Amino acid sequence: MNICANCFNDEEIKQFIVASSTTITECDCCGQESEAIELSELSDFFVEFLRLFIKDDNGYDLIQLIKQDWNIFSSDACAQTILSSIIADENLGFTIEDKVTYSSEIQECFSIWERLKSEVREEKRYFSDLGSFNWEGYIKSNARIKKGTALYRARITPEGRKKLTTKEMGCPPKERATAGRANPLGIPYLYLCNEIETTYYEVRAVYLDRINIGRFRILRDLNIVDFSNKINLFYAYSGAESNEDLQEIVKRKILFDKISTDLSKPLRRFDTEIEYVPTQLICEYCKQNGADGIRFNSSLHQGGTNVVLFNSIDAKCTRVLTHEIKNVKIESCPL
Numbered sequence: 001m002n003i004c005a006n007c008f009n010d011e012e013i014k015q016f017i018v019a020s021s022t023t024i025t026e027c028d029c030c031g032q033e034s035e036a037i038e039l040s041e042l043s044d045f046f047v048e049f050l051r052l053f054i055k056d057d058n059g060y061d062l063i064q065l066i067k068q069d070w071n072i073f074s075s076d077a078c079a080q081t082i083l084s085s086i087i088a089d090e091n092l093g094f095t096i097e098d099k100v101t102y103s104s105e106i107q108e109c110f111s112i113w114e115r116l117k118s119e120v121r122e123e124k125r126y127f128s129d130l131g132s133f134n135w136e137g138y139i140k141s142n143a144r145i146k147k148g149t150a151l152y153r154a155r156i157t158p159e160g161r162k163k164l165t166t167k168e169m170g171c172p173p174k175e176r177a178t179a180g181r182a183n184p185l186g187i188p189y190l191y192l193c194n195e196i197e198t199t200y201y202e203v204r205a206v207y208l209d210r211i212n213i214g215r216f217r218i219l220r221d222l223n224i225v226d227f228s229n230k231i232n233l234f235y236a237y238s239g240a241e242s243n244e245d246l247q248e249i250v251k252r253k254i255l256f257d258k259i260s261t262d263l264s265k266p267l268r269r270f271d272t273e274i275e276y277v278p279t280q281l282i283c284e285y286c287k288q289n290g291a292d293g294i295r296f297n298s299s300l301h302q303g304g305t306n307v308v309l310f311n312s313i314d315a316k317c318t319r320v321l322t323h324e325i326k327n328v329k330i331e332s333c334p335l
């Protein structure tokens with residue numbers, strides 16, 4: 001079966017197809033006239049990937065699970081055609097119609113996070129045995145923020161003020177530092193966003209709010225643990241520097257997604273500070289292991305990312321801009 005780059009969303013697979021193709025032909029999967037290759041050229045990758053799933057009647061639709069976690073295919077129809085063809089040739093223990101879940105080794109890795117969350121909320125807190133979770137291999141600095149990078153932080157303009165000073169845009173003093181998802185009570189961290197637009201959402205700005213936006217400059221190269229890390233599975237599998245097996249890559253990505261989701265959960269009125277303990281603990285673990293901060297996806301602004309710096313002196317507010325919210329778009333879905 002011939003497949004083409006249009007069948008995929010995954011940039012690395014697209015590039016691989018374009019680079020490997022020697023012919024332009026009609027794709028047997030999506031029907032477009034394009035550079036195509038035989039599916040067999042990708043089958044080693046797909047077979048190894050599909051071996052990470054097991055049949056589970058209480059699990060998920062394979063196509064939907066792969067779409068949600070990996071976004072490999074350009075449409076459900078392409079996923080259906082390609083995966084059916086691979087599954088038909090291999091003995092994987094499930095068919096395309098079966099419900100599946102990740103293998104028990106992978107589930108074990110992310111269930112550890114769930115166990116740790118309940119342990120530090122309900123059983124013991126300050127002497128949790130993180131060592132027994134065997135996380136050293138996963139939670140370590142994996143990205144850098146270069147000196148000179150610009151990041152942003154917003155504050156809603158207080159009554160009677162026009163513009164805040166650069167000093168007022170930093171984190172609050174220790175005695176006024178309330179607990180957040182990343183920082184414990186009394187230990188302030190600096191919460192920043194990668195883009196100005198994300199700051200509007202993070203401060204929950206509403207129509208006609210006036211906000212001050214601080215532009216921060218990073219003062220030295222920083223090592224961070226990037227929980228928003230967009231791991232490209234095909235690149236990790238086939239890339240020149242690849243020395244990890246697919247299962248390890250999948251474990252890390254799923255664990256990071258879960259932690260990132262918890263880090264970015266919006267605070268709700270009825271939340272108690274106990275809710276924050278697990279993510280505070282993870283941050284302290286990162287800090288203890290030499291990281292200068294963390295990065296994670298914003299749940300309030302799709303596509304936006306947040307950065308938390310453990311030492312506020314690593315960034316300096318160089319400018320304050322004032323904006324007014326002119327338009328708010330509200331979306332809903334039927335219940």
Ligand SMILES: [Zn+2]
Nearest residue numbers: 004007027030
């Ligand atoms: Zn195609």
